[in-house]
Amino acid sequence: MVLTTVVMSAIVGGGALAMRYSAETAATGVQVPSAPDVTASPSQGGTHSPRPSPVPSQPTRSPRPEPTTEVPVAGPGTFTTAQASGTPVGSGPLRRYRVQVEDGIDISAEDAAAEIQTILAHERSWAAHGRGSFQLVSSEADFVIKIATPATADRLCLAQGLDTRGELNCETSEGVVVNLRRWTLGSPQFDGTPAEYRHLIINHEVGHEIGIRTHMGCPGPGQLAPVMMQQIKGLNGCLSNAWPYEKHGRYITGPTVY
Incomplete structure (x- = not known):
């Protein structure tokens, strides 16, 4: 998911994306513009949905320690593009995406690419609820x-003026830079597996x-955090x-945060 938390913005029609900050960028101290998770986000659009109905409150928990899995700090800065393609999933404007992974990890x-394709096709994700179609x-x-090592992610993000401190994701004019540390370990704030955090x-x-x-804020104690x-x-x-929608299709929303 800071800047995320992570995969991760403006709609691009065959050109480069407008510069944005990622959800995790906010944690870096970079100011988030009023029209922009991270991020000065791109194009106008977003829909208003009903506020979530209350759910039983839960006790506040402390952040869990990160797993001790070793994550390479740096890599060569070159990338391999997934030689894979898929059929579009979802309905609405089509957005085509490539997946690249830094060499040596x-x-x-x-x-x-297969995992990201599965994420976008999930029954609680955007494509399953008519918010767009996506094709690998x-x-x-x-x-x-x-997906880049922390040092490479920092370099790519810094080229856009974003200080990710070896920990965060960011958005660039080309798309999303996912810090390998977040992809592998998840977030101490997230009460789920790294796979769910992805x-x-x-x-x-x-x-x-x-x-x-x-971005959105918490709608109330004990309620699900919006994915935004x-x-x-x-x-x-x-x-x-980790999902935009609840199991029964209700969009999880919250107050707007600039």
Whole structure:
């Protein structure tokens, strides 16, 4: 999911994405513009949905320690593009994306692309609820999702004026830069597995892609955190959540945060 939390924005029609900050960028101290999770997000658009109905309140928990899995700090700065493609999932404007993984890390580009494809097709994700269609391609993409070591992510993000401090994700003019540390370990604030947290990274950033320019706050203690909330900065009494929708199709929303 800071800047995320993570996958992860403006709608691009065959050109480069407008510069944005990621959900995790906010934690870096970079000011988030009024029209922009991270991020100065791109195009106008976002829809208003009913506020979530209350759920039983839950006790506040402390952030859990990060797993001790070793994550490479730096890599060569070169990337392999997943040589994979898929059929569009969802309905609405089509957005084509490529997946690239930095060379020398223990993740194959094809495996990462397959996982991201599954995330976008999830029954609680954007595509399943008519907010757009997404297609994995190996060339001529509308945006790129890069998974990079912390040092490489910092360099790519700093080129856009974003200080990610070896910890955060960001958005660039090309698409999303996912910090390998977040992809592998998740977030101490997120009460779920790293695999679930990867849903949050991708769903948050793709939320900007489909036109949701602002972030959301916690709607109330014990309620699910919106996917467009910068959950890595803290949950403020909400329950961590990686999906835009509940199981029965209700959009999880909250107050606008600039």
